[in-house]
Each structure stands twice: as C-alpha cells, then as structure tokens.
Amino acid sequence: MDLTTVLSQVLVLFILITIGVILRKFNIINDSLGKGLSNFIVYATIPALLITSMNYDFSKAMLSNGLLVLAIGPFAYIFAMLVGYIFTKIKHIKNPDRGIYQFATIFPNGGFMGFPIVAVVYGEIGIFYAGLFNLWFNIFLWTLGMILSTPHKNKNINFKMLINPGTIAITIGIVLFLFSIKLPTPLFQALDSLGDTTIPLAMVVIGSMLGESNIKDVISNKLIIITTFLRLIIIPLPLLFILNLLPLPNIVIGIIAITMSMPVAANAAIFARKNNSNYKLASELVFLSTLCSIATIPIFISLVVKIVGV
Template sequence: MNFLTIIDSIVILFILMGVGYASYKSGIITRDGAHGLSSFLVNITLPSLIIVSMQIPLSSETFGRTMEMFAIAIIYYILSFAFAFTVPKYLTESDLEKGVYSFMLVFSNLGFMGIPVTAAIFGNGAVFYTSLVMLPFGILAFSVGILMLRPDMGRYFDPKLFLNSGIIASITGLIFFFTGFHIPAPFIDVLEILGSLTTPLAMVVTGSLLATMPASSMFKDFRIYAMTLFRLVIIPAVLYLILNPFVSDRLLLGIIVILAGMPVAANAVLLAEEYNVDSTAASKGVFISTLLCIFTIPLTAYFLL
C-alpha cells in the first residue's frame, strides 16, 4: 500500500480549499461569484466528467467480473440509502437539513480520491472496477440526490426535475458504455478538459463557503462528526460484514469497502448551493470527513490486507 499517495490526494484537496478560503477573504471570490461557479460546475463541468468517466472499454474477458462489480455496487448504494433515510432523523428536525445529511451519507468522493487511493492499495487493475462503481453516481446524484436535498420538490412532482444536465449526461454515458461507442477527438478532449476542472474548482468553492462562517464553527458541530462516523467507518464496516460471506473475489470486496469509506463528495456543496439549501453544512461535511479520512482509510486498508 502506497500510504504517501493517499496523503498526497488529501493534502491536494486541503490546499485547494485553502485557495478558495483565501480568495473569499481577500475579495477575489464573492458570495455571488461562488454561486456562479457552482452553477457552472453543476451544469457544465460535472456532466462532462460523468460522460468521460463512462468511456470504459467493456470486453468479453472482463464481463463476468464487471457484472459482479455492478451487483456489489448496487448493494453498496442500497445500504447507503438505508442509512441516509434513517440517520439524519436523529441529527436534525429540519427537512432541508436532513436532505443535506442524507446526501452526504450516500455520495462520497469516488472520483478524485477513489481512483488514486484504490490504485495505491490494490494496484492499477483496481482503476477499472472503481470506475464501474462510479457509473450509477451521476444518475443517482441528479435524481434521488436532488429529491434528498429538496424534498419539497417531490411533493409537487414535475418531470422536468429529471431533465437536468446531470441526468442527460448520465444517460448518454450509459448508452455509450453499453454500446461500446467511443467519443472521437477533439470532442472527448474538450470533455476531459472540462471534466478535469470539476474537483479543483469544487474544492475552491467549498473553501470559499467555509470562509463565510467563523473558523471555530467548523469544528463545533457534533452532527457533522456523527455523520462522518457513519460515512467513514460504520457504512464500510457494515458493508464488509454483509458482503464477506458471499464475495469470494477479495479484490472486488476490498475495492468496494475502501470506496464506501471515502469522504463526502464535493458535489454535496455544489448541489446544495445550486438548490438553495444548507451549503455551509455540506462544506463542513466535506472538510471534516476529508480531514479524518487520513486516519480511517489507511486503517481500513490495513484491516482488508
């Protein structure tokens, strides 16, 4: 296990958050500017990243393992949703706050951290299977995830809710994946460039939103620590206990358990900001869970290996 790779990924995220924090404090980024960046990320760069992440070659040699990984990923998401619909009830009485905590319990930082961390622990062969777990991410985040953040939207159901850029990108990406269609240059190059902006800009936005609150408040919200405990420790532990008797392939089992213990996705901040819910709670969730995963991920990897 390359411990330095894990630390490197986490340090990069904190430096980017620091850039956003300093930019807001110095007036380079305003509150309106942060909201504008969030909209750009949600509607342009994140959909680009979703499509690019689904450009995975599917061969007959890997088909069996691919289907097994899909089945394992489904169990992971079902378990995460089960926690997401129960745990927040004990953390807050506000429906909008419950939605933010629910979103943070389901959606983790699979992209920027998941790929380098699983590669560092299990080798480069883990990258393909990590990407498979990411496939449902876009559709779930831009459908169920939005209804989590804004449950009031579900009470007055509007089909247009699901005609957003994230859903369109996810469906397009899945079609390309199952048909084996590869986007030609220069279009794939443009999508890769736009997609690569998502994580750095998302962390900058997170840092700028953290700058809007007193520094001490980042560490005083016990609800964030409770959510983080589930996000980093309890969900991966329960998932391991469920899957261990049935999954004989230790590589696939190890990958999904490590991914289940990733910190909160920066997308939580972007979508909370886009849909006018508590983006400060999401920012704190990203900050605290990313900080603490420096201890929990190596411990989880040590247990698995």
C-alpha cells in the same frame, strides 16, 4: 500500492479547499461566482470526467465484473440511506437541516476523491469500475439527492430528474465501452481536459463556501462530528465485512468498499448552494469529513488489503 501516495492525494484535496477559503476571505470568489462555478461543475466538468473515465475496449471479464458492481450498488446505497434515516430520527433533526445531514451520510465523494484513490490501489481499471458504481450515485443523487437538498418546495420525486448530465454521461460511457467506440482524438482530449478541472474546481468552490463559516463552529458541532463518523466508519466497515462473505472478485469488493469509505460528497455543498438550502452546513460536513479522511482512508485501505487483497 503506496499508502503514502494515497495520503498525499488526500492532502492535495485539502490544500485546494484551503485555497478556496482564502479566496473567499479576500472576496476573490464572491457569492455569484461561487454559484456560477457550482453550476459549471455539475453541468460540464463532471459529465466530461465520467465519459472519459470509461474509455476502454470491450472485454467479457470487465463486463462480468462491471455487472456485479452494478448489481450490488443499490444495496450499498440503501444501507447508507437507512443509517442516515435512523440517525436523523434519533437526533430529532428537523428540515431543512435533516435533508443535508441525510445527504451527507448517504453520498460519498466517490468521484472527486474516489477516482484518484481507487486508481492508486487498482490502477486505471479501478476507475472504470468506480465509474460504473458511480452510475447509482448519479441516479440517487439527481432524485433523492435533489429532494434532500431542496429546503421547501419540489419534494416529490420527479423521474425526469434521471435525465440529467450525470446519468447521460454514464450512459454514453457505457455505450462507448460496449461497442469499443473511440471518440475522435480532438473531442476526447477536449473532454479529458475539461474533466481534469473537476477536482480542483470542486474543492476550491467548497473552500469558498466554507470561507463564509466559522471554523470553530465546525469542530464544536456534535452532529457534524457524528455524521463524519457515520460516513467514514459506520457505513463502509460493515459493508466490507458483508461483501467479503459473498463469492465476489476481490476487485469488486475493494472498489465498492473503498468508494463508500470516502468523505461527504462535494455535491452536498454544490447542490445545497444550487437549491438555496443550508450550504454552509453542507460545506462544513464536507470539510470536516475530508479532514478526518486523511487518517481514515489509508487505514481503511490497509484493512481492505489485509482482508480482501488486491
């Protein structure tokens, strides 16, 4: 494992965000294009990425570890939910911003940033387990996440939300793995190419949203700083120590801990934009947490290697 490679990957994402800022400042990406690209990412590129990331032949060892990842996943997210709820309660944050801050605390950037960084540490097999862990991300994202990112109406949970591009794609991926089904080469290559656009598109879109904000407001907002601290340190660190006390394979502990140490999910800004909520605040949370993660991710991975191993 090369920590320099990890740092380089994070820097690439941050540069893409900066490009998005510049494109917005010059009005190359306007409001309507930004919203259209957000929908394209949610409904097309993310599902393609999820399906192709699970293209493995079936094995009992992978299934066993995968089931452990699926079993532990809900508890990791419930812990993050509690942290987010307590934080917004103590700070008396009111809606709609309360929902955005809770969203940012709960959901890590496990796909856009987590997949490439996990791959650096564990190789392609790491993406497989991260994809399974991402199933819970998608379940909570399209239910609780939709509620938190909706400012006024439709606050009730509608379980039809579970039938969405993310969960459908993960289900297809699991079926392909369990039965060792290989997609026709042209179809796989098309989905793979489409999925590969997720990371650059998402980062550029976030940057374009950030281009509408005042950078000084980002670094002077104490609530944004606290949320970043919660997302990058307060949530993943206790999870790492708790998981290490359990009789779990090292790779299971590492995948969950590293994924939960990622910055605020890009979906925070994308969903807020889609649901007409405070997407500027959401993009600022993504921006600052991503910037700070340049330092925290390599440090956290070093800690995982020291405590758990790989």
